Amino acid sequence: MRKDLIRGALAVLAFTVLLGLAFPLLITGIAQVAFPGKADGDRSLVARPPRGPGDFVPRPSQTGYSATGTAFANRGPNQRATADLTRQHLRAYLARERRYVPGLTARDVPQDAATFSASGIDPHISPANARIQAHRVAAVRHLPLDKVMKLVDEHTDGRALGLFGEPGVNVADLDAALDQEA
Amino acid sequence: MALDLVQIAVFCAIVTATVPLLGGYMARVYRDERVFLTPVVGPLERLTYRLIRVDPGKGQDWRAYARSLVAFSGVSWLALYVLLRLASDGGWDLTFNTTTSFVTNTNWQYYAGEAVMTDVAQMTGLAVQNFVSAAVGITVLLGLIRGIASRHGDGTIGNFWQDLTRTLLYVLLPLSVVGALFLVSQGVVQTLGEAKDLAVGPVASQEVIKELGTNGGGFFNVNSSHPFENPNALTNLFELWLILCIPAALTYTYGRMVGSRRQGWAIFSAMGVLYVGLVLVAYFAERHGTSAQELAGLTGANMEGKEQRFSTAMTALWTVTTTVTSCGAVNGAMESLTALGGSVPTFGMGLSEVVFGGVGSGLYVMLLFVILAVFLGGLMVGRTPEYLGKKIEARDVRLTAIGALWTALIVLVFAALAVGTKYGGPSIYASGPQGFSESLYAYLSQANNNGSAVAGYTGTTFADLAGGGAMLLGRFVPMLAVLAVAGSLARKRVAPAGLGTMRTDTPTFVVLLLGTVLLVGLLTLVPALLLGPIVQSLTTSLF
Incomplete structure (x- = not known):
């Protein structure tokens, strides 16, 4: 169980960086360049x-x-x-x-x-x-x-x-x- | 009206057409075959295994698989709770409810998104759980499928960490990137800046996974009826597809993984029949006005709590789609549906979310009903029941019954607590039978991990805690039962099909399966439905 908890903590961290930072920031970057008026709220x-x-x-x-x-x-x-x-x-x-x-x-x-x-x-x-x-x-x-x-x-x-x-x-x-x- | 029905039919056709595409793709991913994304995602996948120190080839038996799942969900819960206490305005009780809600893939919301949450909380907390809680649902399904399909009898059902990582990297993330960009192109906002007199934020990146992972928690309080979450009928159509695509396609994935596509289509058909039936009832109900509107002298189809751009067909379609899957996102106010229309989502959730259902969870609970139906069929013909060559024995049936009936029990116990004691009263907003409908709906939604609300129902400390308890029990007890069934099946040797073996890929079996699902749903729910939605449909009195 201890091993699982450590793995769990590492996984939460890794996935937060990927899915909670990299993904939304990538989308924001592309959106701001490609659809500036719409992305800021039409x-x-x-x-x-x-x-x-x-x-x-x-x-x-x-x-x-x-x-x-x-x-x-x-x-x-x-x-x-x-x-x-x-x-x-x-x-x-x-x-x-x-x-x-x-x-x-x-x-x-x-x-x-x-x-x-x-x-x-x-x-x-x-x-x-x-x-x-x-x-x-x-x-x-x-x-x-x-x-x-x-x-x-x-x-x-x-x-x-x-x-x-x-x-x-x-x-x-x-x-x-x-x-x-x- | 004809045009409305064409909209509904075309949508169903689109979903059906994508089932083999997406389902086949997922089957290849989970069977370790090369797919077109392997060159891009492969390195990222290997990096993830190194970071979290996992040997992906190492199979786990059901206990080890369940331990990993519980540990991962537990750590997720703790991390989200701490983050929300730091980066949102909720107290401990609301945060308990919200954390539980997102970790259990429920996304019930006692809070108003744009008022309580910061962008950091939405992005790095809630949206991350939207991804991973959805993936956890799929891992349990994969465990069960491998248990059913295994031929070696060594008891392993796959590796939790590998299934989790693959689901995130090969399925959810690529679809989310493409989907989010499409949504922004249509007017869904995506910014880290501010705007005068407008609430904005990183919405598109959260919207897409909110639907795709059947999560449902809106960035904004009014969820997908907000023009910045769902600006036009095209985004509405796309978001509807996002909700249904994975739960529907997994039936095909299942067929491929057990070596018979017909098995998958049989389950898809049973789900499809119930789905279309419920959509039609909701649609025809909403074509009428409500008693309150008639009394006020207003004629026409009920538009209260609906958006003009969606109107009757698209709102009815959404209402059913979101409640039979465990999504719970809404594009209109559930509280303002006609009485009959409002009974449809209540009933849809009451069928234990097996009509497509949540990603992974819909099919694994449906497979429990399949095993129940096989058992009932076996009793009728007087033979030991077997499913795809595996004998279904007493222990399997006991576990299956627990998994299939548990949620209904939680719903009824918690709803009874809420209406039978003084604690539930302060949450109720509407007077008369609608107040009961609100309470029943709240616990149906939370125990089934749906998350949609008859939203007059408001949070109190009691409601936060009871709801949180219902979500935890409704999520993890069936999961453990399913994994135990998977472990038991994985240890069994395959018996060759004989003359007396009941076939499970025929229309006859589909009818038997439908009967089982409806029987269990009706037996548990009819008394409660009578007190709320049915009374409301039968009376024109106002309260």
Whole structure:
């Protein structure tokens, strides 16, 4: 057993140097040279709160869109608290958008608009959600609706390889593109 | 919907297609044959043996093999505990839980990664254990395979240090290098610097082994739903493949090492049937809203706790993949699944993680179920059971039963302790049956070394210690039972197959194996499932 313990200690040491230092440092080195922007954290991958009424609004976040301390909302399927919060999100969304989309009802609101994302910093909203918000954004920014809709389409990330995942509109990218139009 | 099902089908096809490639490669590595990486890795391998003073050709019997394994894991535990106390913000109880969690390949996390851990702790502590604890799981499997396959009857089952080193250098490290670079190219961060208002760090190098080693502990608190761990559907697909590739391919490795590929495919089929079934249930469950959403007036498929870029199909696929293997990484909030959807991961873990399972551990526990099925088959036809020419005797069946049933016992005892005493209460976040589901899930996950969480469940000193105990018992007792079985089989002479020998590579046997796994899982778990997820699925009341 003593021999095994010594071997174990030597092995832990050797593997820590190889797998805990050499490997991550090699990857960091290559990543920093080959993909500098991405390796340091691409900000367009992370949602941020809207700056004003002319911005698209990302999905509800339980952490105030914190990218330094993430947490799940942990709202269960049969919890009263979940129903209350969902209703609040739904009402806030309708109150914000109905002025610009007359006749908008709860049934028209896409799920992603009234539910907490997993990360709290989900950079995307569904295309349906974006097309509803486009009316408000166009009105506030005094842009033609067609123009805004076109930008929504241009900033929709499609399915990976045309098949995997779900299309989503990147809110930060879209807002940045709208700023260019003004 | 059609597109969703195509996504699921294509993913399953990709995994199946890589099984012979990776499985064949691993079989060559473990049979001491030359592979394409030998010129590069060979010198490093020999250097490692010199450094740790091992004669790799020296075979060990099961006791020596187990001693080496326990010594290595013990030293790993101590080193990680000391490192975490120095380089992270956890107290002694949290650090006990976290250390145990990473050494047992569980990666249950009562802490929030970006808030508690320094880069040094993540890189040189947690990520190293991600590698070596995964490799330890594979060594136990290799011991069992050699016990089954041995023809010489001298009782040796290989050399622990050699199996450990080869797994790390030939399998885990090369795949991790390629995988990490791909992840960075897609937007996973990898830096030692800081960024304003963003938590960053050496994520890609940890992300890749977290999936590949079925570890699951996230760099960030929200794990693989964080855009910096899993930025798009392509990385999601790749990470899913990383989780499944080794556990699935090991069935092929097994077939090659026992000299019959059909034996490996038979086990793969049994696992595959259960996997696809569970994925479909989870997918169709998540296409609906929850009772809470219906009451609030919200329609459509449940998006609470999911990311837009993954949505229903990719999240359902992930949820099942991560819980039937012992990975436990998540790309959405388990707590926010629909009631029926949430019962799938609970049930997946309740099947003792044999549907592909953890790297190594999934197949070695599945092989215990194979031996049980052979035993049951032997009882039905009234012959002494034998498996691949080895007679299965009373001692083997006793050890097998211990190995196969032990984890379920740990789950039920610890979950009962947590809900039956006052100590478990403070951990519970949700009211009503969801609170029970949280508690059951916590001990299912920890005893099965999974590590995913219905994450409202929070750490207390009691929860830290009980969880740590469940992880240690759930990891090492079955391992020792498996190695004992391996030692017993390794000493047996091979009897030639006769007319009455039950074949274990036929569809009939696959059905018998499925029946055994389901029977054991259902008998142990149904009462507990009734109190939590099933009640929740049947009611529309809110709590």
